[in-house]
Amino acid sequence: MKCSLCEKEAVREIPYMKLFLCREHFIDWFNQRFIRDAKRYKLFEKSKRVAVAVSGGKDSTTMLHLLNEVSKQLNIEIIGVTIDLGINNGTKYSSKSVEIAIDNFKIAQVEYKVIDLNKDYNFTIDRAKSRTNRPACSVCGLSKRYILNAAAEEMNADTLATGHNLDDMAQFIFSGYIYGNFESLARNSMINPPERGYKIKKVKPFFFTPENEILHYAILKGYPFIYDPCPYSSEFGSVAQERIGDMLKNMETKMPGMMINLVKTFEKQIRPALHNIYSKDEDVGKCKLCGRPTSNGRDICSFCSIKNKLIAAQLTNGL
Numbered sequence: 001m002k003c004s005l006c007e008k009e010a011v012r013e014i015p016y017m018k019l020f021l022c023r024e025h026f027i028d029w030f031n032q033r034f035i036r037d038a039k040r041y042k043l044f045e046k047s048k049r050v051a052v053a054v055s056g057g058k059d060s061t062t063m064l065h066l067l068n069e070v071s072k073q074l075n076i077e078i079i080g081v082t083i084d085l086g087i088n089n090g091t092k093y094s095s096k097s098v099e100i101a102i103d104n105f106k107i108a109q110v111e112y113k114v115i116d117l118n119k120d121y122n123f124t125i126d127r128a129k130s131r132t133n134r135p136a137c138s139v140c141g142l143s144k145r146y147i148l149n150a151a152a153e154e155m156n157a158d159t160l161a162t163g164h165n166l167d168d169m170a171q172f173i174f175s176g177y178i179y180g181n182f183e184s185l186a187r188n189s190m191i192n193p194p195e196r197g198y199k200i201k202k203v204k205p206f207f208f209t210p211e212n213e214i215l216h217y218a219i220l221k222g223y224p225f226i227y228d229p230c231p232y233s234s235e236f237g238s239v240a241q242e243r244i245g246d247m248l249k250n251m252e253t254k255m256p257g258m259m260i261n262l263v264k265t266f267e268k269q270i271r272p273a274l275h276n277i278y279s280k281d282e283d284v285g286k287c288k289l290c291g292r293p294t295s296n297g298r299d300i301c302s303f304c305s306i307k308n309k310l311i312a313a314q315l316t317n318g319l
């Protein structure tokens, strides 16, 4: 098949645009959409220093390089942050991911910070998994949210960018409808201004970008990234999420553009309505242990509370 824009062979079909693109036109089209979306949705309005959370996977790695390339046009400075979650049992998943994230920070020549869950917080996701019966992913998700916010503040950033893509968002929205998690749906947007005691704005520049396009782009550009999935992604709750993701991907092949419609309708019409219902003046407290904000005026934040339980379990069950 020939490229829709020139005489070269196409390497990629964009079914929802009825386009076939050669390597150069695909890369060009992808770059232009990235900067257009960033400007159209005013992702970096008033941002000066943007911390990019890099896991070493294709999405956040691609985002790091793209944001770095357009940083002058957007008038922002880019810095990097990665967390060593201590997921290594048998797989060395975290060691490999952190190594790759650092390689990318060096290629992009950006200032960066590595946070080590073991050294900095005295626990790891492997030990949380083996010494307690908590699902690894819930401890991991909570830790990432807390640490990325705190690290961005420490690095004097005003904005935190994560690599969540269109497929992640479609899956999150659909599963929110199925399980009725309307409060978290109300809070999850492409752009979340600082709220409830936090200082950092959070943005998701790939909110409307399909996962398989990011993968193809990362390969064509030759970025180093980790292909392996997290070894805990086969846990019970995660399997249900994966099935929802597969179903959405299947529907997308039969109805091209369905995922973009789902996520756009949510972002433009449904989320604002949910936000009106669920945004209440919450009593924001200050954690007695770490000094960071707590929800519902609690004395101890959820992260410190889980961390202390995990450290206690490690001590009683033997480290």
Ligand code: AMP
Pocket (backbone or CB within 6 Å): 052, 053, 054, 055, 059, 060, 081, 082, 083, 084, 085, 144, 161, 162, 163, 164, 168
């Ligand atoms: P996940 O929660 O694994 O779906 O990842 C969503 C986004 O969170 C990624 O695209 C990254 O921007 C960020 N992220 C996930 N894991 C890490 C990590 N270990 N270090 C830094 N950022 C991360």
Ligand code: FES
Pocket (backbone or CB within 6 Å): 085, 125, 136, 137, 140, 141, 230, 231, 232, 233
């Ligand atoms: Fe957090 Fe898998 S990346 S449990």
Ligand code: ZN
Pocket (backbone or CB within 6 Å): 003, 004, 005, 006, 007, 008, 021, 022, 023, 024, 025
């Ligand atoms: Zn072409």
Ligand code: ZN
Pocket (backbone or CB within 6 Å): 287, 288, 289, 290, 291, 292, 300, 301, 302, 303, 304, 305
């Ligand atoms: Zn705390």
